[in-house]
Amino acid sequence: MNFDKKTIGIAASNASILANIASTGRFASELDAAKFAMAYAIKGGATFGSFDSVDTKWNVGSFDPDGSMRALLEALFPDAAEPYRLAESLMNEGIRRIGETLGHNGDFYEAIFSST
Amino acid sequence: MMLQIKALHLENFGPFKGKQVIKFSLEDGVTIIYGENMRGKTSLLNAIRFVFFGKVIGRGTKSMPLHKVGNWEEASAGRHGFMVRLDFDDGGHNYELTRRCVLKNGVSSPSSDDDYGIEHYLKKDGDVLGPQQAQAELKRILPEQISRFFLFDGELLQEYEDLLSNETDMGRRISEAIERILGVPILTSARATLHHLKEKSEHREATAAQGDQKTREFGNQLADLHAQRTELGKEIERLEGDLDKARSQKASLEEAMKKKERVAALLEKRDTIDKLLKQIELKRIAKEAEVQRAMSNAWCTLLSEPVRAVGKSLRERESELQTELMRADVLKSLQVNAGAPCPACMQEVSLEAQERLQASLHCLSGTERAKKDVELSNLRRKIAALQQYEDSGHEGVLKILWDGLEEILIDYSAKRSERDEIDKQLENVDEEALRKTKFDFESVIRQIDVIEKGIAKTRAALDENNADTEAIQKRLNKLSTGTVDSERKRRQLFSELHSLFKEAVGAYREQLRKRVEADASTHFKALTTEPEYAGLQINGSYGLTILHRDGSLIPVRSAGAEHVVALCLMGALQNNAPLRGPIVIDSPFGRLDRNHTRNIVRALPTMTKQVVLLVYDDELPPDLARSELKGKLRGEWMLERVSARHTNLASLKA
Amino acid sequence: MTANEESQFQALLETVERLRSERFSSLDAALVKEILWVHSNNAAEPADLSRGVEMAVDRFLNVEGE
Numbered sequence: 001m002n003f004d005k006k007t008i009g010i011a012a013s014n015a016s017i018l019a020n021i022a023s024t025g026r027f028a029s030e031l032d033a034a035k036f037a038m039a040y041a042i043k044g045g046a047t048f049g050s051f052d053s054v055d056t057k058w059n060v061g062s063f064d065p066d067g068s069m070r071a072l073l074e075a076l077f078p079d080a081a082e083p084y085r086l087a088e089s090l091m092n093e094g095i096r097r098i099g100e101t102l103g104h105n106g107d108f109y110e111a112i113f114s115s116t
Numbered sequence: 117m118m119l120q121i122k123a124l125h126l127e128n129f130g131p132f133k134g135k136q137v138i139k140f141s142l143e144d145g146v147t148i149i150y151g152e153n154m155r156g157k158t159s160l161l162n163a164i165r166f167v168f169f170g171k172v173i174g175r176g177t178k179s180m181p182l183h184k185v186g187n188w189e190e191a192s193a194g195r196h197g198f199m200v201r202l203d204f205d206d207g208g209h210n211y212e213l214t215r216r217c218v219l220k221n222g223v224s225s226p227s228s229d230d231d232y233g234i235e236h237y238l239k240k241d242g243d244v245l246g247p248q249q250a251q252a253e254l255k256r257i258l259p260e261q262i263s264r265f266f267l268f269d270g271e272l273l274q275e276y277e278d279l280l281s282n283e284t285d286m287g288r289r290i291s292e293a294i295e296r297i298l299g300v301p302i303l304t305s306a307r308a309t310l311h312h313l314k315e316k317s318e319h320r321e322a323t324a325a326q327g328d329q330k331t332r333e334f335g336n337q338l339a340d341l342h343a344q345r346t347e348l349g350k351e352i353e354r355l356e357g358d359l360d361k362a363r364s365q366k367a368s369l370e371e372a373m374k375k376k377e378r379v380a381a382l383l384e385k386r387d388t389i390d391k392l393l394k395q396i397e398l399k400r401i402a403k404e405a406e407v408q409r410a411m412s413n414a415w416c417t418l419l420s421e422p423v424r425a426v427g428k429s430l431r432e433r434e435s436e437l438q439t440e441l442m443r444a445d446v447l448k449s450l451q452v453n454a455g456a457p458c459p460a461c462m463q464e465v466s467l468e469a470q471e472r473l474q475a476s477l478h479c480l481s482g483t484e485r486a487k488k489d490v491e492l493s494n495l496r497r498k499i500a501a502l503q504q505y506e507d508s509g510h511e512g513v514l515k516i517l518w519d520g521l522e523e524i525l526i527d528y529s530a531k532r533s534e535r536d537e538i539d540k541q542l543e544n545v546d547e548e549a550l551r552k553t554k555f556d557f558e559s560v561i562r563q564i565d566v567i568e569k570g571i572a573k574t575r576a577a578l579d580e581n582n583a584d585t586e587a588i589q590k591r592l593n594k595l596s597t598g599t600v601d602s603e604r605k606r607r608q609l610f611s612e613l614h615s616l617f618k619e620a621v622g623a624y625r626e627q628l629r630k631r632v633e634a635d636a637s638t639h640f641k642a643l644t645t646e647p648e649y650a651g652l653q654i655n656g657s658y659g660l661t662i663l664h665r666d667g668s669l670i671p672v673r674s675a676g677a678e679h680v681v682a683l684c685l686m687g688a689l690q691n692n693a694p695l696r697g698p699i700v701i702d703s704p705f706g707r708l709d710r711n712h713t714r715n716i717v718r719a720l721p722t723m724t725k726q727v728v729l730l731v732y733d734d735e736l737p738p739d740l741a742r743s744e745l746k747g748k749l750r751g752e753w754m755l756e757r758v759s760a761r762h763t764n765l766a767s768l769k770a
Numbered sequence: 771m772t773a774n775e776e777s778q779f780q781a782l783l784e785t786v787e788r789l790r791s792e793r794f795s796s797l798d799a800a801l802v803k804e805i806l807w808v809h810s811n812n813a814a815e816p817a818d819l820s821r822g823v824e825m826a827v828d829r830f831l832n833v834e835g836e
Contacts, residue, residue, distance in 0.1 A: 025404050025407075025408075026404075026407055026408065026411055026518070027408060027411050027412070028408040028409070028411070028412055029412075032411060032412040032415075035412075035415040036414050036415045036418070038415065039414070039415035039416070039418035039419045040415075040418060042418075042419060042422060043418050043422065068501060068504060068505075071497070071498065071501030071502075072423070072502065072505055074498060074501075075423075075426055075427075075430065075498040075499075075501055075502050076419075076422060076423070076426050109518050109522070298778075299778045299779075299781070302779075302782055302806070302809045302810050303782060303786075303806075303809075305809045305816075305819065306805055306806060306808075306809040306823075308816070309805075309809065309816070309819045309820055309823050310805070310823065312816075312820060313820060313823060313827075605831070606827070606828075606831060609797075609827060609830075609831070610827065612794055613797060613801075613802070613805065613827075615794070616786070616789060616790055616793075616794045616797060616802065617786070617805075619789055619793070620785055620789050623785055623789060624782065624785045624786075627785060693778075
């Protein structure tokens with residue numbers, strides 16, 4: 001039985017950060033921005049985080065239509081039993097980190113590209 | 117005989133609080149009134165303007181509202197209104213001209229000209245004249261159009277510069293005013309009368325011809341042509357009236373537009389920037405879309421390194437597993453085929469060797485084997501999954517796109533500030549009014565074009581009419597009947613008289629110009645300090661240009677030179693006009709150096725019999741005036757300050 | 771007429787008379803002078819001027835005719 005998450009959500013504390021990122025006009029949607037944040041977290045060395053309360057934003061069908069992301073996560077994190085849960089937490093962690101860097105730095109480009 | 121002022125009585129006019137009077141000597145010469153700026157010199161000039169024409173001029177040439185003219189101190193004490201009375205002689209009679217501005221009944225706090233009423237009357241030799249008679253007398257004594265040649269305000273030089281160009285509406289009006297005082301209207305009036313009578317006599321002749329059977333047909337044709345001519349004449353008159361109106365409208369719009377030139381330029385710049393902003397916005401949208409497309413895959417790009425690293429280790433593991441499984445297969449086959457030669461080298465495998473092999477090789481059990489198979493197949497699946505992420509673009513490409521977008525945004529922001537700056541400058545501007553002015557200007561130009569074409573067309577029709585009339589007239593002339601003959605004689609006389617006066621107008625104008633030019637040049641040579649100047653040359657609108665002795669014209673003049681030339685014109689006009697009167701000049705020397713000042717002071721008494729100068733000490737030091745004028749200095753007055761809004765007239769000479 | 775107006779009239783007359791004798795010698799000098807004099811009255815209305823000139827011309831023609 002698959003206990004993995006069927007939906008992906010954003011923590012309340014991250015909602016405004018995500019909205020800010022999306023509003024810069026650099027991303028076509030919040031979903032794009034969220035995926036980016038997830039990759040940002042992974043590249044930054046995050047493994048697992050914990051975000052208890054999230055507000056559902058997308059179901060996994062829209063998030064990972066062809067399952068390739070799941071395969072990727074499984075490849076990168078072979079120990080993760082629930083790749084989507086992992087994706088959700090990495091995503092939230094990424095958003096949190098970006099928000100933090102933006103707060104210090106201000107420049108979105110600098111924040112995401114120079115630190116990677 | 118000429119207009120001579122004797123006394124100017126003021127009551128609460130401008131800074132002249134209470135009742136004050138300034139008296140002028142009746143003997144030929146110069147009266148000087150000294151006063152610092154803002155003391156009331158210009159008010160004195162305005163007092164004379166007010167008493168004659170009911171007008172007061174403020175800054176520039178604008179009319180000042182009368183309710184602002186009364187003395188402020190009196191006004192704050194609740195006493196409003198003012199009066200000016202001028203005592204003068206003209207043509208052997210003495211006159212008293214009074215004009216009073218009084219508060220209307222029931223008004224206690226006036227705020228506009230509507231709160232006041234104007235009373236004026238003219239006394240001639242002690243008797244008060246009726247209003248119409250008074251008006252006629254005043255018009256004859258000092259017509260408003262030419263008052264500028266007697267009440268000379270050095271500050272209003274622009275008017276004289278206008279004379280240099282007949283194109284301006286003002287230039288045309290001034291030269292008409294000059295011609296009026298020089299008598300040209302008498303001739304033009306005679307020309308007009310004779311023209312009218314000539315046409316009338318032609319009509320009489322045609323009527324007479326209609327009355328006689330022999331000449332009836334010609335008479336009828338002529339009558340028709342005359343009627344047509346009258347209509348065409350009316351049409352031209354109407355069109356010329358319209359043209360005049362349109363031209364002066366154009367002049368005032370030009371004036372307005374000139375003032376607003378800077379604003380117009382700003383508006384145009386703003387429009388240009390708006391267009392640019394739109395273009396940049398479009399670029400931004402396109403670039404942004406490009407960036408968004410790139411960014412939706414950016415997450416892959418970010419992960420390409422880790423993915424490569426994991427891929428590498430996965431492949432290593434795959435390779436390990438493969439080797440392991442292959443070895444197991446080999447061993448299995450060895451076990452199964454005991455005694456068989458080695459499948460690799462085809463040699464026999466000894467028992468010892470077999471035992472050694474068994475000990476060292478791990479034999480995979482069925483379940484173990486199956487597990488490894490699964491593991492390998494999973495690995496391969498993961499490797500395949502990772503494959504698509506291994507080559508996901510380069511961060512460098514993203515950077516270029518972002519930089520491109522950044523540039524566009526900076527450009528937009530810069531243009532936006534520029535535009536905001538312009539907006540600030542345009543804050544109080546009435547754009548609507550400006551656009552309307554421009555629109556009106558363009559349409560009045562079109563209108564003028566249409567009218568001019570209409571006039572040309574009508575004139576052509578009139579020419580044709582004249583030609584036809586002449587032809588018929590010739591044929592009529594050949595026929596002779598009693599009444600027609602006498603009418604013809606009358607008509608011919610009027611025609612000749614008309615031609616004579618028509619030519620006389622041109623000849624007289626030419627003569628006048630030459631005389632004015634000669635007189636003005638004489639004055640100029642006495643006033644100028646430059647020996648290389650030969651005199652003045654006059655143009656068609658009485659504008660004067662300085663002539664160098666080598667025959668060339670000096671086109672541009674300083675304000676000081678303008679003063680001198682304008683004075684020469686005034687002197688020449690006084691010489692040639694039937695209207696002789698006092699010249700009252702406010703600040704004549706303000707822009708002149710000492711030598712020019714000296715020359716002018718010396719020359720003034722020769723220009724006219726009575727001169728009044730309104731000056732300040734530095735402009736014309738009293739010593740200089742006294743030494744240059746000597747016996748011709750008839751009076752010296754001082755404008756004494758009592759307070760900021762109260763000046764007293766004090767006589768310096770007993 | 772004031773003295774100044776008188777001298778201006780003289781100036782005008784001189785010009786007109788010169789032209790008349792040079793190029794319009796068939797015109798009567800006295801008639802021309804009268805027409806000029808009629809117009810030197812600044813306050814006259816155009817209708818009055820016309821009437822004045824017409825009368826002068828007709829008077830002249832009648833005298834001539836006699």
